[in-house]
Amino acid sequence: MSKNTPTRLSRRSFIARTSGAVALPMLFNGIPLQAFDGPVVNDLFNVEAETDRVLVLVQLNGGNDGLNTVIPLSEYGTYQSLRSNIAIAENKVLKLTNATGIHPVMKGAHELWSEKKMNVVQGVTYPNPNLSHFRSTDIWMSGSASNVNETTGWIGRYLNSEYPDYPTGYPNAKMPDPVAIQMAPVVSLALTGYQNQSMGIALQDPETFYKLVSGTDAPGNDLPSTKLAAENIKYVREVQMKSLEFSTVIKAAADKAQNKFTYPTSNRLADQLKIVARLVAGGLKTRVYVVQLGGFDTHAAQVGADDTMTGTHANLLQMVSEAITAFQRDIEALGVADRVVTMTFSEFGRRVASNQSLGTDHGTAAPMMFFGTPVQDGIIGTNPDMKNLDNGNLKMQYDFRQIYASVLEQWFGAKKAAIKDILFGSFSTVKVIKSGTTSVDSEENAQQGNAWTFQSIAPNPVKSEAFIRYELRAPHQVRLDVFDNLGFHVATLVQQQQDAGQYEQPFSVSGLPSGTYMVQLTLNNERAHQAMIVAK
């Protein structure tokens, strides 16, 4: 087996042991102890995973230039001056809000926005960002901290927790279909489960897949006496078995449903999503699909020499927008749109300042986008601060694991303890899926009903200073407190009457040891909580 296995297993068992062994007070200040792992509302999510929920991951390989995808109109002057040779003309930007817009070629995405089917999370990266494509891709795929070499994948660990022992005993009545499918010749690290087994299968076209597999006989059981050869043979036989078993069900699903919307041609992303739509509508119980589009490493000629609205990046964004829009229209026509959420990500964004080759070098934080009927529309976070940079790069607003935690919790209904295991720690969530989609979200409902929202803590994890954001839609007596993980009061940040408006309370953690803290917002008799991780 892999040389990395022992380390990984020991770390996992360590997590399993500690989460069970540490005794916490049952209640403090009226808050159940579970609050330490995330919002109190998570407790209400302790429902079995819905099996018809589908997550489509769209990987934009190469490092998508976030600043030319989601354009900060409110900071247009700074934006324009730092990247004058590639800046998109202000009046061409498609507005999401007065402050923020998207690239002019993303007309389809803009339509989805106006139909309230799009969400943008700003400034997503992780602490100590790595500028290597390969390392940063691994970090995103594995869902681990940048200083940890994790050989399993975040979605693979989630699926493995739902389908233990996979692939032994699979397919079965509960899961007759592949758990995850990657529309590519190889399966990515994101789908690797706890035992380093891939939870997904790779295929490019159901028809060809079926034809080529159908001639294979069931593999034998004999093994040679040498260890490495025997392990390799076992691996190949497992691939053979999976191909055999799944080729029939996949073909049947693909045959059952035909696309009801015309997809753009010469669009590598649309080619993949087109098949995904058929497989979902055809009844596969597959939970996760991974599709990819490469070419985002735009060091040079990102924009055309004569027109910054043209060039490599514009072509790519147009493909993304047209492919995702066609996919959305198709699944709507096929009647499965309520079951599908699409999420885009890339290994990093790009340097704020452009280079003189009409391109941009590797950067850090960038927006992630969500599409779909169940998506909570809106923009999470603020336009990036281009005046306060880290070596020319944007600072983090959200840790990508917060977004993963949000998806696992709000879309798949994963329990918070499971999410903590899967992501190797607790991460506060943001609202990317509409309330009521997975289960009743009483605290969020209460907040909305009472005209105030505890929005976010960013960055989180925090190294030096966190910004705690909340919105009041009416005047309130507000109190904002911080507690440590044993329930001891650390600080009161706000205690006063505040007018309606958007608030951002800074909080320096310089005197605090690393660990999980809880931030509590109290308004009149109501409370909301978010976890804050201090990592130094």
Added chain:
Amino acid sequence: MAMLDPYRGQWTRREAAHLMRRACFGVTLDQLDKAVADGVDKTIDTLFKSVPTPEPPLNPADNSKWIPDPGQVFTKTVVLSDRNDPSTSTAYDLTKGSGYYNGITKVWWTMHMMTHAPSIQEKLTLFWSNHFATEMSVVQNGIFSWELLTYMRANAFGSFKGLARRVTLDAAMLRYLNGNVNTKGSPNENYGRELQELFTIGKGPEVSQGDYTTYTEQDVRAAARVLTGWREFGGRDLVLAANDRDYRDNEPRTAPLFPDNPNVVFVVANHDTTDKQFSLRYGNRVIKGRSTPQGAIQELDEMLDMIFEQNATSEFIVKELYIWFVNSDITDEVRQNVIEPLAKDLRTNGWNVGPVLKKLFASEHFFDVNLRGCQLRSPADLVLGLGRAFPSWSLITDKTLVGRYFQGFTTALASQQMDLVEPSSVAGYEAYYQAPDYYRMWLTTATLPLRNGFTDALLTNNTALGRKPIVDTVAFVGKLSSPEDSLGMIEQINEIMFAAPFVESTVMMLAEEILMNGGRYYEWAMLWNAYKADPSTANFNAVRTPLDRLFRYLFRMAEYQLG
């Protein structure tokens, strides 16, 4: 016994086949038996000799020459008087585009890899094209990519440091990693980063932000600045190519500075002449900024000296060679007893890769029974290996079908995810770096069926061969000793074509359930003897059908995927 001691164990078809699979994809039965007769030392000597390279390919459309003679700049012969009028060119038909010419290169290379006499040279050339990775579809110049490949082949056994220097100033690489637009005031870090991360010293763990143990982000920026000003000659944009100014920014530029590398020029105004400060990882070295072309070359050489002075550089490349040719699992024992001693050899012998690899291939460690089958066959091992083991191309009578024959193999490589000079990224094919799966990356539910489709097709009638199969099972089995003995025949096939021995029950299963389709194993002798006594069509078909069934099954076995 030290792991690098010369191998003195048994030397049969099994050991020779292991060596040949790893060194040159595979060999015919005759070549294998010659290796057995020659002994291990002589066989390895032979493997480490260069083989002659065939003539460069012509343009098949009209049999015209499109690759310039060594040292010639094709642009000189095709300077366009009108940028928008490709008809003014003759030697390199611009209307066909780089994809067309790259396609010719790929088929030509496939042919050479399948037909050359046993030598490690081509598998090593493939290693270099993966190590110093470029993608033809990004470079978009058939001549640049051809010339880089030709240089790698000619210097495959030679100096790693020499290769690194040449690749740094290579026209295809300058395009691929944006060296062309790396200028003073706007350094482009792409090549400066990959030079260190992937090509020479390798990236260690990130111990603090931007510090990768072996080098830092500061070194990436400093390296980019050292390399400012270098450009390729102009490729397809030829308007000002004969001029002394660069067409991209109209700055004065030099004539080509290297006789054997004529497509590279230097734009003085774009070179950063300030001093370059490297980090503590390189002992806080400062490379003095210079302003002449010769000065820029000196800066580059000082930087390469600085990188190559670090032991990490020799260890990094030896590790990559080891993963390519031996095993992906580098234990502490292997590191101490194989990697580090070979890295030291490399540093002290003038960076020559040939002798280092030869020592590795001749070692006890290479032939360790426990390491047999630790690799899975790459598409090249599978596709080219079978192509080499069954060289039916020699039977093609209609010469116009030769290209089509080899193109089938080129296409098979591409569909199985080993498109030549088209790795998925600058890191090369994933199977050689993606832990923990490594070689397993080649084999997925998508690619395994494609492999099955490929091997099945080898047993069907091929148009280019006048409707004969590429793998003639009857002829092959006829060369074995006592082919009428089905169990012995299967044992021999296993020894020649499989990395790990079959257990006894597998041999019996293959003889009875597959070959004899449910009959008894000894019934095969009657069929074979009848055919030998009277090779009539009926008797031929009576042996061909079971043998084709057997080989089709063998090629689809999990065991066959081991390399």
